Amino acid sequence: MQQFLAQWMPIDVSAHGYQIDRIIGMVHWLMAVLFVGWALYFIYVLYRFRAGKNPKASYQGAKSHFSSYVEVGVAALEAVLLIGFAIPAWSSWVTTPAADERPFEVRVVGEQYAWNVHYPGPDGVFGRAEAALVDTATNPLGIDRSDPYAQDDVTTINQLHVPVDREVIVYLSSKDVIHGFFLPQLRVKQDAIPGMRIPVHFRATQTTPEESRFPACSAEKNCWEIACAQLCGLGHFRMRGFYTVHSQAEFEAWMNEQVASLPSYQTRLAGLMAGSSSDSSPSALPDSPTLSSDGETPAGGTQ
Amino acid sequence: MSFSEKREEGVSEHDSEVPEAPEGLSEPPDRGAAEAHGAHHQEGFLRKYIFSIDHKVIGLQYGLTALLFMLFGFCLMLLMRWQLAFPGQPIPVIGGLLGNANAPGGVMLPEFYNQLGAMHGTIMVFLGVVPLVVGAFGNYFVPLQIGAPDMAFPKLNMMSYWVYFVGGVIMFVSFFLPGGAANSGWTSYPPLSNIATMGQTAWLLGMVFLITSSLLGSINIITTIIQLRAEGLTYMRMPFFIWSQFVTSFLLLLAFPPLEAAGVMQLMDRLAGTSFFMPSGLVVSGQVLEGAGGGSPLLWQHLFWFLAHPEVYVLILPAMGIVAEVIANNTRKPLWGYKAMVYASVWLGFMSFIVWAHHMFLTGMGTVMSAFFQTTTMIISIPSVVILTALLISLWGGSIRFNTPMLFALAFLPMFGIGGLTGLPLGLAPSDIHLHDTYYVIGHFHYVVAPGTIFAIFAGIYFWFPKFTGRRMSESLGKIHFWGSFIFMNGVFGPMFLQGLAGVSRRLYDGGVQYSHAQDVVQFNQFMSYSAFLLLIAQLPFIFNFFWSMRMGEKVGNNPWQATTLDWAATSSPPLGHGNFAEVPVVWRGPYEYSVPGHEEDFLPQNVATPAPQEG
């Protein structure tokens, strides 16, 4: 069944995706068995008890209690699916990885109609961001560049880059209305709700093939995209972004390049960059001051 | 008092000066005063057909208005289906009539697409199906099937129709406001809806009217069922249709008010500048929004789905009721497991209040609450299985007549089966991660509402048409209608599951053509849209049949289907005024005593006294 459905589903390149696909497969088994079973019975009954052939109905009707077994069976299978698979899968889906798994953290902020991505940069700490500083053209995230933590922060629009084989936490929020952050191949979907900061996490198991990378990919078939799942206005249909899964080395190279092109960074933090060659994007300290103040501000919009 | 006298008295007009309190503290008409005025023998046309307080006229008013709205909702969808199949191409023939604000050069704008989508959903649900199944079928047949002269509160009944009508007019007119109709989906999630155009205000006002109307209607139906049942009609002798209306009315009564509260709050947000649903620090098109902030968008979702989940059972329960009636009649045997069906429907109604957040799994719900809502969602699927199973097993041993109402009722079973079963992967939160807000959801619920509920409505119309009019609808046209609808409904909705599995989002103006992950399945859109257009063509025989049969259909007696329930004991096209029955019926037995052993005819009506009345 899973293979059968997989014909239409996007490939799965995430560590947790098999749980989702497995549940989808199992439920569809249950559905298929029920449907086909009842449908066969249904057709048979319609044929056998048509008025032409069976002019006199039976007052009693069916006497068997087979149907009760079916009902109990359905209930039992649903219970198994629920307790055995769905609840544990959900629990792992919402449990953000602990700091010792060195999750890579990134903020994604939806806006009508684009995905803003905010990387903490080599220091691993998100700089301060504030609604009042937002400037659509130059500073869509409202990052306060005077904050020391913000100096090395990298931002992109509609481009999400993540390392492979590493837990990634995306802190989702939105500037204006509710959007739906959807990465089909990673089996990730989560509403981006203004005023809230919702973490989603995943671990990509494959790097994006060259032909599926923006801008090399052809729109026809081969892009790995960020789709918007939630109606967010007239541009909802074109709120399309791209994501790329890199190998660790490739990712670092990409990040360094981005950091290097930051104007503030070139002047002030050149020294720090020198020491960040091998494995220097340290995981964010969860208790770092900026981050927790982030969490406390209800002004979720643009932090 | 002779029967004709009773008729006149019932429709006489009187105490029109009674002010109706806005909360619906209305009272039944004051007959004493009428007699004091001297009976008005020539009650005016207005009183008889427009501001009628007769449940049958009101039922027909509801029915016709709602059918027209449904057709309108369908036409909105056809425009959308054109755009989905041929994105960016001018709409043929009527494209030019839509106006430059909506479709310059006949090419639909995304703004307009969103208006059509939101209004299609709203109109189908609140102006089409609910008024049909509750307002029309409920009003017409609840009193008839329980042997009552009318609803318990006839004036309230009239008010409920007119409040509905006003709500409908507001919704319709909103298309002509600057910025057009509401465009934030039928779910109207803020903050999008808070910052939307004026149409949203109209939508909210319209909803307040529609909710009020349902509320008045439900008070009436519940009171009628409890208080006006004929002698001998115990609860367990009520037709399943009555049970379904009974449970449905409780859902309307208790689930709708929270959305009314939410509607008032959203109106306040839009008109008085409050921030119930607006968090602080929103930046819309580069501008920081003024306002107090601190509100919560999720609050709306909770209040909305608190209504809207029970609402979907409002759509399906009466449909199941209609199907049960038709199946019992056309298998010529009692329903199998009637009691189980009754308990299941009560259980369904009860549970439907505590599953709502399965629409909100992806709003950041933790494990505990998601486990709760997944569990309740799985539990609520069981009573549906029980009811469907009972209906399916009822076929066993029957002598099945395949007339048009029966065909629609039979088709309901597997179609609802598909729709219901595809609810299961949505109800398990992990699989909902992939399927949420995709066409899989659209497919799921259309299978339950369109080839499900709409088929049940068609079954009901064909089945009860002789009761409205004294004539039968044409069978051959009916069969064309059935097969056309059956095939094309599946053509529209079947491929949606594949699109959903591929991850195509819903509410996409271009149907997703830009997305790579949609490429394998977007080409289905043309096939689906052609099916939808053909579906419209398949309705033409029905529309023709409907009006033609009113005048020219085969004349039939009171009980053309040899049925057992009390509605068939009333004269066909029963007299207006509070008086449905020539003599007050007394009930002797359960609702579906077909093919009773030892009885020579194959049906034994509820009101016919036999030598030894048996326990029901």
Add this chain to the structure above:
Amino acid sequence: MEIPYNVEERPDTGLYNGKLGIWLFLASEVMLFGGLFSSYILLRTGDPNWFKPELSVPMATLNTMVLISSSVTMVMAWASLRLQDFKKFRLFSAATFLLACAFMVIKGFEYNTEFSHHLYPSSNNFMATYFTMTGLHGLHVLGGMVVIAYLWGPGSRMWKTEPERFTNRVEITGLYWHFVDLVWIFLFPALYLL
């Protein structure tokens, strides 16, 4: 054919139609105000910057007393009818109406003070909740006043023709009125005291 059980009670339920109808209506009202209370609780727990300006507790206390008194006069009006004392009914229901007027006037003064302190629904979420809830409650009071006035005036003609039916109407109106009072009993601590 008459609609049965309009005035007399149906034996198996022990109710006449109107009474069942009004209780159903009140049940739906519970859910309406329930939605608002639920929102209030959520907004308040969810907002760390929740701010509640001082409202006039004395005025609200006075209003609570006024509304409670009007409930008593309402129930006394009904009791008078059951004792066949139409004069007293008139007296008590006039008192009810006047007390309701007093409630609305005091409420008006309160609103006025709030406006003069530049407190509007848009000021913050507390004021928004406050105005929405008290406003909706006020509309209910107003609706009740219309009915009470009608039953005091033109509607009371029915006492001569159908006394029992009239008594039922008053009972139903009373049930509604007490419910409005009951809502206030919860609004008062929720909005003014906590």
Add this chain to the structure above:
Amino acid sequence: MTAHSPEDIRKETRVYIFVFIALAALTVVTVGISYLDLSTGPAVALALFVALIKGSLVAAFFMHLLSERKLIYAVLVFTVFFFLALIFLPLGSFLNQVAG
């Protein structure tokens, strides 16, 4: 209501007066409590408790629920259940929110 003698009804009216006095007294009590500087938890609990008593008095006597028919109770039991769902399930979801 039919079976009530005038004597009964007069008795009832006396009860109404007592209830009125109780309500007035409880109003004073709630206001009084609000001037005690209690912390939020106890303050809310206490205020709601008093309001609940007052509400019950109104419902039981003025709305004569005490002597009402079973059917009405049934309607109200359902309503109370759904009311509680309406209050507590959204609250539960808010408290069980994934946050980061």
